[in-house]
Amino acid sequence: MLTELAITDLGVISDLSLVLGPGLTAVTGETGAGKTMVVEAIGLLLGGRADGTVVRAGCAEAVVEGRFVLASEDEVVVRRVVPRDGRSRAYLDGRLATVTSLAELGSSLVDIHGQHAHQSLVLASTQRAALDRFGNVDTGGLDEVRASLAAIDAALADLGGDERARAREIDLYRFQVDELQRAAIVDPFEDEQLEQDESELSDAVAHREAGAHASEALGGDDGAALDTIGSALSVLGDRSPYRDLTDRLRSVYADLDDIAHDIRAIAERIEEDPERLAALRARRQLLRDMRRK
Secondary structure, eight states, X not given: OEEEEEEEEETTEEEEEEEOOSSOOOOOOOTTSSHHHHHHHHHHHTTOOOOXXXXXXXXXXXXXXXXXXXXXXXXXXXXXXXXXSSOOEEEETTEEEOHXXXXXXXXXXXXXXXXXXXXXXXXXXXXXXXXXXXXXXXXHHHXXXXXXXXXXXXXXXXXOSOHHHHHHHHHHHHHHHHHHHHHTOOOTTHHHHHHHHHHHHHTHHHHHHHHHHHHHHHHSTTTOHHHHXXXXXXXXXXXXXXXXXXXXXXXXXXXXXXHHHHHHHHHHHOOOOHHHHHHHHHHHHHHHHHHHO
């Protein structure tokens, strides 16, 4: 039973609120007062077709809300929003719902009687229910499937947005996944390695010159560090007071010799490569763009 009806910006109705008591309620008025719009509003709550042309002139959307009392004495609140442009939205007890679910629920809530037809009898669902009762058909399995489908619809509604909004989000996620796959990111530390490689290539000449100077300072002529340590070792020889220190000095000499050799090898390996530098910078820019998304 319909116990309360609220209409906003539907046709000629700007704002209407009706509280209906038990028994017969008659709505009267002159032509153009909005009686047909009241029936139209109830039809929208029952899953009827929504048309943006019924929205009141100068308004963005029409809103219809109804409170119904079920046979079990439970209450259900149905809300329908009809925008001037775009698809309508339906709600059951404040949660997003499909128009189909409104129609199925509405068939058990309201009958609209016209001059020549009893509306519920023309519904396919009503006809199927009558045939099932007549044939004593067990619809338990079908009811379980419908309940599962309703649960899925409710879960989708909890995700927010309508079907088109979810489709847009799915398209966006697919595009982003495609971007990630095209980027072929397999190493979480790739950017750190790219940064090191870019630093080496962007200043290749200076790196090479620094390595050459350091190698020369350690192992070159004119008082290089290795020559100085070698002279100290020659002077100390095997003199017993310095034996421990001489051993340490030989170790330092060996380490410096290895270091000088490694510095020289690295310096000789560094080469200018403008094309590879450009590719590294492009790759790092791609990774930065991916992080911002």
